[in-house]
């Protein structure tokens with residue numbers, strides 16, 4: 403079934419571009435890009451709206467912007483507040499994805515000389531099929547979807563006052579299940595980092611011109627559910643699963659698609675649709691885990707679906723782990739025991755990474771940057787050097803500092819072909835939003 407689902411999506415919604423080499427003479431081996439020297443932006447957060455269980459802000463300068471929300475309460479209450487704050491934008495974002503599917507199809511088919519009216523006809527036939535697949539995926543996975551996600555999605559639809567339907571918001575949230583992106587994951591800690599701090603880079607290589615970048619977002623959840631931690635879900639408005647997230651306690655996550663070459667794993671990895679959608683599960687690890695042992699326990703004890711590589715940072719452990727995650731196994735790795743070290747991918751104390759290629763990758767770029775900067779890796783090494791030189795993170799580049807509770811975040815430019823890894827990182831101090839004295843309703847010092 404994967405092949406049918408993915409083939410259909412490939413021709414409608416998806417188009418994973420390949421980066422082209424533009425520069426040969428970088429100081430690092432195998433790198434094709436240039437450092438991202440765009441200035442870091444420290445922007446004021448302008449309050450947008452306050453509702454009983456939530457508040458929203460926007461940071462903005464020229465073409466750089468991010469929507470921020472803080473939600474608290476039960477899953478339904480948080481969803482309802484989310485819908486009240488951003489229902490219209492979430493509805494727009496769903497339409498953006500669908501329209502994008504049409505534009506993409508048109509740009510592919512028009513190259514074959516297929517007339518516009520014919521393309522429109524094909525799309526009118528394909529669109530219901532795509533929606534059907536998203537509905538089907540929800541139905542198949544439903545027995546494994548925790549009630550809290552169902553309630554939050556229903557809350558969003560109810561709170562949006564008709565701007566987005568429950569069915570469409572569910573559909574949007576099945577997209578990650580059907581399309582895992584390329585991407586890079588880098589963790590640096592201990593011996594590798596400046597001051598021994600833990601830093602986590604999550605670079606998302608998907609489709610930089612997909613108009614979901616109209617609504618880049620940081621959504622802070624303060625769930626009242628027992629055992630929950632406050633956390634920030636970093637991505638796009640309306641996607642309630644996690645592609646990138648960090649808790650106040652200091653658990654951070656990022657992922658990338660996992661392809662395996664024949665013979666790479668004794669037990670070849672596989673996928674299934676019968677299980678808990680991975681983006682929902684990643685979010686739950688950040689909401690509930692107190693340390694790496696909890697994370698791993700949660701990764702092992704769940705009915706997994708897709709094949710992805712994961713990076714987890716943990717401030718309580720002051721460490722980072724990579725994981726190969728598939729329906730049939732999970733393998734954790736630290737900085738000493740990755741099973742695919744090579745000349746291009748050296749073992750380095752306090753470093754774990756996967757680059758944006760299929761793993762194990764023959765590209766020495768990230769390895770040579772980390773080898774050269776070993777002992778002094780800091781956030782700029784990640785957003786400026788690794789993302790820039792390796793041209794990774796065309797859609798999103800997020801550097802997380804769990805100790806300082808800060809992130810540096812960029813998304814591709816809305817309405818233009820500018821990759822996230824070329825743009826100004828927005829420096830966001832999460833403690834300003836989830837810190838003491840910032841309960842919902844108080845505009846406080848953020849009303850700059």
Ligand SMILES: *[C@@H]1O[C@H](CO)[C@@H](O)[C@H](O)[C@H]1NC(C)=O
Nearest residue numbers: 733734735736737739740741
């Ligand atoms: C690598 O080491 C970690 C502990 O640091 C362990 O949990 C994991 O199972 C090891 N992985 C492999 C592949 O040996």
Ligand SMILES: *[C@@H]1O[C@H](CO)[C@@H](O)[C@H](O)[C@H]1NC(C)=O
Nearest residue numbers: 431745746748769770773774
């Ligand atoms: C790592 O850096 C050392 C010098 O500090 C150099 O000798 C070595 O060749 C480098 N290795 C890689 C894989 O880049």
Ligand SMILES: CC(=O)N[C@H]1CO[C@H](CO)[C@@H](O)[C@@H]1O
Nearest residue numbers: 546676677702703704705706
């Ligand atoms: C943790 C979990 O939900 N495990 C279930 C996975 O699915 C099988 C059946 O396919 C169940 O037996 C497990 O309990």
